[in-house]
Amino acid sequence: MVGERTRLTPDRADRFTLCGSLAAIATMHGKERVIAPVLSAGLGLECRVPAGLDTDRFGTFSRERARTANALEAAREKVAAAFAMMPEARVAIASEGSFGPHPQIPFAPLGRELVVLIDRVTGLEIAGHDATLDLRYAHVIARTTQDAEAFGERIGFPEHALIVMGCAGDHPDPHIALCKGITTSQALAEAVGTAIALSGAAFVETDMRAHHNPTRMRAIERASCDLIARYQSRCPACATPGFAVTQRIAGLPCKWCGAPTALPLAEVFTCTACGHREERSVIGQTTADPGNCDLCNP
Ligand SMILES: [Zn+2]
Ligand SMILES: [Zn+2]
Structure with missing residues (x-):
């Protein structure tokens, strides 16, 4: 098995291969x-x-x-x-x-x-x-159905659904009223009307459930x-997946004057399984835009 280590690639079948599982x-x-x-x-x-x-x-x-x-x-x-x-x-x-x-x-x-x-x-x-x-993550306190409709237009309703709740003070209270997954103007008007009737205002917010x-x-x-x-991304030493950036080292040189900037010069990869550590320069970046330089762009 000469060269076994050097032929280590992410595609190599081993105990971390999940194909077909x-x-x-x-x-x-x-x-x-x-x-x-x-x-x-x-x-x-x-x-x-x-x-x-x-x-x-x-x-x-x-x-x-x-x-x-x-x-x-x-x-x-x-x-x-x-x-x-x-x-x-x-x-x-x-x-x-x-x-x-x-x-x-x-x-x-x-x-x-x-x-x-x-x-x-x-x-x-x-x-x-x-x-x-x-x-799309926002809310509004609606005193009228028009308030709710205007909010809906801003956040991409009805592709993005809304949730309507009752209000206690200016805080949302799902125990007064709660209607989730609203995707039609009619359902929105009804839910807002109910919340206003029960608590004087409706707390309207984006429905964050993924679907x-x-x-x-x-x-x-x-x-x-x-x-x-x-x-x-496999560890070059032990082949465990998850060989990832754990630290960034600042100091990418300015394109004009060569002074170190706050932009990353190198990334440190660490293996959580065996502790192997490697410093790699940031791909495709050899100099920093002078806009990031404290000397050229104070
Ligand atoms: Zn500079
Ligand atoms: Zn390792």
Whole structure:
């Protein structure tokens, strides 16, 4: 077996090869529409959705049940539930979205998607990520049906569905009234009318469930592609998937003066299995635009 190590490629069949294995996708909101094709093409998995899986018990976006765990823990719980319902599956996959204020940009909402794959033969856990400012995540307090209609026009209703709740003070209260998955003007007017009659105003917000939010569905697809890229990135020393960037080293030289800038010069890849570490220069980047230079563009 001369040259065994050098012929190590991501396609080499070994214990991490998932081609032909059964995968359970933990979703009740149609996420398999984007996750399954990506995982079939990228890893050769045969994807199925366990029948009767209730992922809402891990928390809902419409506030009836708050998510208690963080996104990764919640995804792991869904994976465990999917394995319990489909014992013949080797792999289970779950996704979790988080939406909230951007940590650096004021008033900009940030959407994060996490897709987690766990292989119970090898015990490997690989997560794909997406972070975007392009999302349909907003709410309005409507005093009239016209308020709600104007909001709907801004956020891409009816392709993006809406949720209507009652209001207590200016806060949403699903216990007063709650109507989810609204996709017609008539249903919107009725739900808003009911909420206003009961509480004086209607809290209207985007329905963040994946099958009701095509913008979010595309983000889940990108996170799935990121997962595949990470799975296919093997450690050069031990061949375990998930050899990924864990650190970026700043200092890409300015194109004009050569001074180090804040842009990354190199990326550090680390293997979580054996600890192997490699520094690689950022592909295609040898100099920084002078706009990023403190000397040329103070
Ligand atoms: Zn410069
Ligand atoms: Zn390794």
